[in-house]
Amino acid sequence: MSDQGNLSHIPPRLVLVTGPSGSGRSTALKALEDIGFEAIDNMPSSLVPRLVRARLERPLALGLDTRNRDFSVDALLTLVEALASLPDTSFDLLYLDCSEDALIRRFAETRRRHPLRPDLPPADGVGLETRLLKTVRSRADMLIDTSALSPHDLRAEIVQLFAPQGRVAMGVQVQSFSYKRGIPRGVDMVFDCRFLNNPHWQPELRSFDGRDPAVAAFIMQDARALPFFDKIHALVESLLPEFAEQGKPLIMVALGCTGGQHRSVAMAEKLANALARGPWRVSKRHRELERKAGVEASANG
Known part of the structure; x- marks a missing residue:
């Protein structure tokens, strides 16, 4: 990672949340925010190095996916390795997985267009994104399959994984x-x-x-x-x-x-x-x- 600068204010806990569109990233970030993380969604990956060196007093959670204007799999994997190498920081890549059938159903229920293929049926975008993120999925430190989870179930999973013991009230x-x-x-x-x-x-x-x-x-x-x-x-x-x-x-x-x-x-x-x-x-x-x-x-x- 470029821009080495002063590392004294790097957050002690850093979570990068990604996964296919519709898998629950916004819900996961909101849950992390509720348990004390500074949560930022859809931030250009090129700006992340500068952000993690800012004077942050809380753990940091970042949401990145294929909608980011500068997204590429190679750039994301390079960023992941750089974040993982930061000194005195606990870093995790959280991948929200979801079956293609469940994703297609969610797009149909919400009548949303898929961001990668807005002019085609959602199945086309879902399939493309799944193939695109295959390498990122294999690099994940943590994986949550949201196919059968409600937003409330996903929030509970996030709390179980990331809430420091005894720090957050039930x-x-x-x-x-x-x-x-x-x-x-x-x-x-x-x-x-x-x-x-x-x-x-x-x-x-x-x-x-x-x-x-x-x-x-x-x-x-x-x-x-x-x-x-x-x-x-x-x-x-x-x-x-x-x-x-x-x-x-x-x-x-x-x-x-x-x-x-x-x-x-x-x-x-x-x-x-x-x-x-x-x-x-x-x-x-x-x-x-x-x-x-x-x-x-x-x-x-």
């Missing part, structure tokens, strides 16, 4: 869902909210969801709602330290109701807000509301 994701579409995969605890009074039968509330204050207030007026919430809150709070002691990076708690719009959403919001007052990294997901928003976006697209 993540807790609180989800709402509809029993009509089944219990979410991979959840650790499930609670059923279907016995609570249903705002769906109130015409003035039906079109809103459980995040609306009027909907939440209606649900909490049910004499059973607060005792139910207090019990599940106490149970989850009592179990989280035990999961953390086992080294689990992420615990997922799911609350379900009939349609996944009112009762489960309100209870998930309330539980997530309560848990966020503790030491955990808490996130929320409302599966059916996300699905509804995606359908509406597609209809308007």
Whole structure:
């Protein structure tokens, strides 16, 4: 690597993230950022040597792929070897692998064009990129196959691999869902909210969801709602330290109701807000509301 300069500020941990388009690079970089990395995506490889010598106080994660304006396999491999030789730096090349079938399906679902072959079917670009990155894949220090992983699964894998032991609080994701579409995969605890009074039968509330204050207030007026919430809150709070002691990076708690719009959403919001007052990294997901928003976006697209 040229521009040797002063190496005193090279980050002690450096991760280069690459892989085919659609394999989850943006998700991986966001996960690394959440656990303390300075994350930069799609940076020209020619500028990386100067960047790693900047005065950085955090570990550094860089995303590079075939979209980079100066991308070439030879240049990327040369950069990898230069970064790997930096003194006093722990360097890893993380390759996000994915089957061609899964990549083609993802491009079809999102209606995106492949950056290498924007005027042709995605399969053409996927095949070309897979062949192009074959040598880079073989050089990877770490490889994650994202073919069957959701973004949430990939985040958990990243945390498991890169979070320093004891440095990052365990993540807790609180989800709402509809029993009509089944219990979410991979959840650790499930609670059923279907016995609570249903705002769906109130015409003035039906079109809103459980995040609306009027909907939440209606649900909490049910004499059973607060005792139910207090019990599940106490149970989850009592179990989280035990999961953390086992080294689990992420615990997922799911609350379900009939349609996944009112009762489960309100209870998930309330539980997530309560848990966020503790030491955990808490996130929320409302599966059916996300699905509804995606359908509406597609209809308007």
